Amino acid sequence: MPSEAEAAGSVRAAVACQLRQAIVSGRYRAGQRLPERELCSVTGAARSSVREALRQLEAEGLVTIIPHRGPVVRPLPLEEARQTYAARALLEGHVGRLCAQHRTTAQLAALDAAMDAMEVAAKTFDGPGVIDANAAFYAAMTAGAGNAVIAGMLKSIHNRLALLRFSSVQWPGRVAQSMAENQAILAAIRAGDADAAEAACIHHIEASAAIALVILAARHGQDEAVPLQGKKP
CATH class of the missing domain: 1.10.10.10 (Winged helix-like DNA-binding domain superfamily/Winged helix DNA-binding domain)
Incomplete structure (x- = not known):
């Protein structure tokens, strides 16, 4: 008891x-x-x-x-969001690299299942379902990386960015784009191509950040978002 x-x-x-x-x-x-x-x-x-x-x-x-x-x-300040996405890109890029190097049949099956769930949710215009499936995809990839410290850091980062996920998934064309990006990540991991997996993960996060920062900038009454790397001149 x-x-x-x-x-x-x-x-x-x-x-x-x-x-x-x-x-x-x-x-x-x-x-x-x-x-x-x-x-x-x-x-x-x-x-x-x-x-x-x-x-x-x-x-x-x-x-x-x-x-x-x-x-x-808590409202997410624009500059904090920019820095958080930059940190996420670095960490998840490394996670993709590690997962490609240490992939197992079970981990690939988990990634495939998450992609299947994302496709089903996308076809039924189920925004929360897409978010859950995408989270499952990255959870499987993070588990495959086998680094508990990075996993803990990413959990904190994901929590901070949670407020932007639902808005981002409603952006026209973003779901299809995100699925294509995840497919590229999965293909690189399946092939054991660590460099390609890392690059695909970074590209996915930068694409997500570009949309999320535009949305957040609009909420702050600004015309455009701060770029992911570096501030506006």
Whole structure:
């Protein structure tokens, strides 16, 4: 039987997961207040568990707790987004390289399954399904890389960029483009071509960043996004 502390931790993790998904899906928008009473009603959890979950999401960069106002969904600053995408490109490029070098039949099967799920979701215009399948693809690739430190760093990065995923997948033509990019990554990994896998991963993240930064720049009232590498002159 789990201890009282373990049970409380399990509830906190479940509440954090539920709230994280609500933020990622766009149910709660950037800058929107998150009243504890409402969150208790939505999650069915006690206020103490909700507060612990909010502190966890604050550490992940999804929520900020403002004195005398309470928790709100944290808006992602444009420059922070640019830097985060640049870091993601470097890390996931290396993940692609490692996965190509150490690929196994089981890992290739997991990547194939994720691509199949993404194609099904795309055909039915299921945006959240596309996001989930894409996440499964990168989770399989990260597992194949076999580097737990990089996996932890990427988890933090993905959480910070979560608010942009749902908007990006709605960009005209982006789903088809993303699928083609993932197919190129998978082909390179299957062939054991580490250089090509790394380059394909970096290209995919830079393409995603270009769209996400345009969307974010518009939210900030700017005409164009800051380029992924380097600032505007």
